Amino acid sequence: MATKSKPKNKKPIARNHNTTGTWKVEKEEKVQLRELAKDERTWKIAGTTFLLVSVFLIISFISYFFTWRQDFTQISRGSDILWDPDVKVLNLLGKLGALTAHYFIYRLFGVAAILICTFFFVVGVNLLWRRRVFSVWRNLKYVTLGMLVVSAILAFLLPDEEFRWGGGVGNMIASWLRGSLGTIGAGAVLGLIVIAYFIWQFNPAFSFPKKLKRAQPEADTAAATEAMEQPVEEEAVPEIKKPAAGETKGAKLVIDTEVEKPKYDIKLINKEPVVQAKEEEEGYERITVLKPEVRKPTPPVKEAVAEPEPDPAQELEMPAAVKPVKPVKPLSDEALKLEINSGPIAPTPEAATPAPVEKTKAYEPALDLKHYKKPSADLLESHGSEKVVQDPAELENNKNQIIKTLANYDIEIQKISATVGPTVTLYEIVPAAGVRISKIKNLEDDIALSLSALGIRIIAPIPGRGTIGIEVPNARKTIVSMKTLLASDAFRNSSFSLPIALGKRIDNENFIVDLATMPHLLMAGATGQGKSVGINAILVSLLYSKHPSQLKFVLVDPKKVELSVYSQIVNHFLARLPNEEDAIITDTKKVINTLNALCIEMDNRYDLLKDAGCRNIKEYNAKFTARKLNPEKGHQFLPFIVLVVDEFADLIMTAGKEVEMPIARLAQLARAIGIHLIIATQRPSVNIITGIIKANFPARIAFKVSSKIDSRTILDAGGADQLIGKGDMLISLNGELSRLQCAFVDTPEVDKVVDFIAYQEGYPQPFLLPEYIDEKDLETGDFDLDDRDSLFEDAARLIVANQIGSTSLLQRRMKLGYNRAGRLMDQLEQAGIVGPNQGSKAREVLIKTESELQQHLDMLG
Numbered sequence: 059m060a061t062k063s064k065p066k067n068k069k070p071i072a073r074n075h076n077t078t079g080t081w082k083v084e085k086e087e088k089v090q091l092r093e094l095a096k097d098e099r100t101w102k103i104a105g106t107t108f109l110l111v112s113v114f115l116i117i118s119f120i121s122y123f124f125t126w127r128q129d130f131t132q133i134s135r136g137s138d139i140l141w142d143p144d145v146k147v148l149n150l151l152g153k154l155g156a157l158t159a160h161y162f163i164y165r166l167f168g169v170a171a172i173l174i175c176t177f178f179f180v181v182g183v184n185l186l187w188r189r190r191v192f193s194v195w196r197n198l199k200y201v202t203l204g205m206l207v208v209s210a211i212l213a214f215l216l217p218d219e220e221f222r223w224g225g226g227v228g229n230m231i232a233s234w235l236r237g238s239l240g241t242i243g244a245g246a247v248l249g250l251i252v253i254a255y256f257i258w259q260f261n262p263a264f265s266f267p268k269k270l271k272r273a274q275p276e277a278d279t280a281a282a283t284e285a286m287e288q289p290v291e292e293e294a295v296p297e298i299k300k301p302a303a304g305e306t307k308g309a310k311l312v313i314d315t316e317v318e319k320p321k322y323d324i325k326l327i328n329k330e331p332v333v334q335a336k337e338e339e340e341g342y343e344r345i346t347v348l349k350p351e352v353r354k355p356t357p358p359v360k361e362a363v364a365e366p367e368p369d370p371a372q373e374l375e376m377p378a379a380v381k382p383v384k385p386v387k388p389l390s391d392e393a394l395k396l397e398i399n400s401g402p403i404a405p406t407p408e409a410a411t412p413a414p415v416e417k418t419k420a421y422e423p424a425l426d427l428k429h430y431k432k433p434s435a436d437l438l439e440s441h442g443s444e445k446v447v448q449d450p451a452e453l454e455n456n457k458n459q460i461i462k463t464l465a466n467y468d469i470e471i472q473k474i475s476a477t478v479g480p481t482v483t484l485y486e487i488v489p490a491a492g493v494r495i496s497k498i499k500n501l502e503d504d505i506a507l508s509l510s511a512l513g514i515r516i517i518a519p520i521p522g523r524g525t526i527g528i529e530v531p532n533a534r535k536t537i538v539s540m541k542t543l544l545a546s547d548a549f550r551n552s553s554f555s556l557p558i559a560l561g562k563r564i565d566n567e568n569f570i571v572d573l574a575t576m577p578h579l580l581m582a583g584a585t586g587q588g589k590s591v592g593i594n595a596i597l598v599s600l601l602y603s604k605h606p607s608q609l610k611f612v613l614v615d616p617k618k619v620e621l622s623v624y625s626q627i628v629n630h631f632l633a634r635l636p637n638e639e640d641a642i643i644t645d646t647k648k649v650i651n652t653l654n655a656l657c658i659e660m661d662n663r664y665d666l667l668k669d670a671g672c673r674n675i676k677e678y679n680a681k682f683t684a685r686k687l688n689p690e691k692g693h694q695f696l697p698f699i700v701l702v703v704d705e706f707a708d709l710i711m712t713a714g715k716e717v718e719m720p721i722a723r724l725a726q727l728a729r730a731i732g733i734h735l736i737i738a739t740q741r742p743s744v745n746i747i748t749g750i751i752k753a754n755f756p757a758r759i760a761f762k763v764s765s766k767i768d769s770r771t772i773l774d775a776g777g778a779d780q781l782i783g784k785g786d787m788l789i790s791l792n793g794e795l796s797r798l799q800c801a802f803v804d805t806p807e808v809d810k811v812v813d814f815i816a817y818q819e820g821y822p823q824p825f826l827l828p829e830y831i832d833e834k835d836l837e838t839g840d841f842d843l844d845d846r847d848s849l850f851e852d853a854a855r856l857i858v859a860n861q862i863g864s865t866s867l868l869q870r871r872m873k874l875g876y877n878r879a880g881r882l883m884d885q886l887e888q889a890g891i892v893g894p895n896q897g898s899k900a901r902e903v904l905i906k907t908e909s910e911l912q913q914h915l916d917m918l919g
């Protein structure tokens with residue numbers, strides 16, 4: 059039977075519903091307006107306008123300072139002069155310029171009015187770049203206060219000048235102050251304001267300066283108590299609409315094929331919202347709503363059990379044939395109860411702050427930014443309807459094709475059932491007794507051909523279920539919106555340390571996992587298949603669940619564009635090397651330094667843990683927040699650090715082992731101290747994902763890759779080459795392979811989330827990683843004699859005593875590495891103790907005796 063070809067529907071699923079004409083018109087209008095507001099050109103035009111206004115103002119103001127006297131009589135007549143052709147003014151920007159400047163300077167703020175230009179400039183730049191280049195809010199505060207204070211001071215200091223230095227407003231404030239407090243009182247108040255400003259801005263030390271700490275400043279005890287009561291304010295996340303009564307939730311089609319019974323019964327088993335694209339057609343005898351078939355639970359997934367439970371009465375209708383052949387351990391009622399509980403999570407040993415905290419004394423790391431608000435779900439978009447759309451005719455058609463194809467190869471089946479997912483439908487087959495599984499596996503291409511569909515994947519057998527799975531892509535795919543996942547109870551109430559919402563499984567269960575237990579993630583996928591969206595989904599999940607004090611990202615982006623948007627939250631969530639300007643690392647050399655700095659951070663953290671007698675970061679932080687560790691001894695609250703490398707291939711190609719080794723070391727050891735790695739690559743070949751990397755990344759994600767070999771490299775199994783792209787992915791976790799539809803978060807949504815965070819107060823600087831100095835840099839670089847190696851004098855004595863200017867002598871006798879010995883020799887040369895390098899020969903020693911050397915050293919000081 060020929061397969062019915064589906065018309066290609068290019069519209070998003072959400073717009074597939076039949077609609078009335080009126081509704082359409084309204085919708086279209088709305089969309090156009092919105093589009094206009096979103097259009098990059100609109101922003102650019104607005105930005106340019108603001109910039110021009112700022113230029114107009116500055117020119118007219120400056121010109122006014124020189125021309126006001128001559129123009130005064132004319133411009134005092136007001137806006138009428140604009141229409142009077144006989145009036146001429148000297149202001150460079152004509153009558154409009156003269157009038158505007160007169161209004162702002164003479165009537166309002168005097169010279170201080172010039173500050174207003176900066177406001178237009180700041181808004182213009184932000185609009186033009188569509189980024190928060192400057193903080194508009196901060197500028198507005200400074201401009202407003204600045205104009206009021208400066209105008210008042212100028213008016214107070216220069217009261218009877220011909221030129222109104224303080225403008226009308228300044229005069230008014232100054233005369234009011236004078237009237238109320240007298241000249242001395244008014245002067246004192248204005249002086250106090252100026253002094254207060256300088257103290258606030260520059261905080262001059264009136265006492266001994268405090269010891270500088272690397273970590274963000276610790277909060278004081280009294281304030282900490284307050285924060286314990288009210289740690290981080292959560293934004294209310296809008297309720298996600300539950301499907302209306304009668305609407306089916308997630309489909310499972312069960313088709314019983316009995317030898318003596320030619321017709322199939324079709325049952326839809328609920329899971330998630332499913333919309334049937336067409337009305338039931340003949341051939342469908344009954345559609346019954348049944349309880350979802352119990353699946354073997356994947357340990358990290360919590361959402362499955364957080365779904366509302368179907369009516370128990372319906373469960374009775376489950377036919378015996380549906381039950382898995384092999385017994386599958388069902389989720390216990392207890393487990394269900396635990397997860398369904400949407401109230402406050404009961405403290406468990408795994409809970410975030412398990413320490414026996416005495417409330418009044420506990421240290422609260424979030425207190426430094428106590429007004430910080432986590433982003434709310436309404437910043438994100440719903441990409442179409444979340445309802446899975448399935449066409450019963452398509453199901454029937456595919457089922458018939460599968461049965462027919464198998465029959466052609468003499469494969470009989472006992473039963474076939476289907477689960478409709480967002481992108482693919484899983485047909486599960488129970489073969490008749492005696493059928494070899496490998497026989498079905500080998501028919502993968504034939505079945506794909508007979509279904510004329512790309513992306514067929516055969517799972518033979520489905521682990522733990524005793525069935526054979528055939529995944530067939532849906533004609534209509536559903537986008538899984540990040541918004542739905544982040545607003546789900548499972549995510550919001552999750553007790554995970556680092557919850558990440560990755561997407562939906564084939565049975566529409568939300569897939570939410572804990573990065574902290576993964577503990578590292580390797581991601582691969584050919585270009586354009588959804589990798590960047592996947593990385594954004596992970597980063598956004600973490601931004602939604604963590605306070606800046608709890609988490610820092612180290613972002614490595616050799617492609618330079620993918621992660622640049624996150625640079626705005628540098629002072630909230632990013633970590634960087636000291637003395638580096640950019641927190642997002644794009645240069646290979648700096649990547650190597652950063653990775654080594656992370657290794658040092660790891661070693662330092664292990665030392666802290668050892669000193670505190672803790673086994674992992676959770677225990678350590680619990681102890682620290684309970685104030686059982688002394689900050690004076692270097693103890694501090696340790697945020698999680700997540701390293702994201704977008705495009706690992708580039709790095710390995712350019713730096714090879716220098717990158718591979720620290721990554722492998724971090725992956726091996728960093729789990730316990732809260733450093734987690736996410737490494738993504740377009741090219742999952744064996745020279746990129748080497749054995750040592752693979753061995754240390756047990757959790758792996760594959761988007762569509764171009765060959766079976768690539769699939770095997772990343773997953774140790776085929777299948778990723780059969781995916782259909784656009785976020786269709788396989789994840790290998792705890793030895794189990796699951797197919798997911800990755801959550802979709804678009805770049806403008808990420809922008810909004812980042813802006814929301816960036817507009818809030820951040821730390822004064824990014825989280826600083828320890829300094830790492832590459833020995834090779836020192837070897838060749840110039841050095842200052844003041845920065846001499848601590849062994850400089852010993853080395854000089856050794857060389858002078860032996861009268862041999864040899865690096866290997868220093869190495870041997872002083873037990874130094876080659877790099878350090880070489881560096882010492884260079885310093886000795888600069889100090890004039892030895893001559894220049896003579897190739898394989900030892901250098902000449904220029905100082906002959908020890909006393910001569912002592913004099914020389916004294917001279918150097």
Ligand SMILES: Nc1ncnc2c1ncn2[C@@H]1O[C@H](COP(=O)(O)OP(=O)(O)OP(=O)(O)O)[C@@H](O)[C@H]1O
Binds near residue numbers: 584591802
């Ligand atoms: N989860 C998803 N749901 C729906 N569409 C998606 C999803 N992921 C990706 N897409 C679509 O695929 C396009 C390409 O995705 P993305 O930019 O993530 O690819 P990529 O693998 O990172 O490519 P590159 O390696 O070239 O950067 C997106 O613009 C989007 O239209």
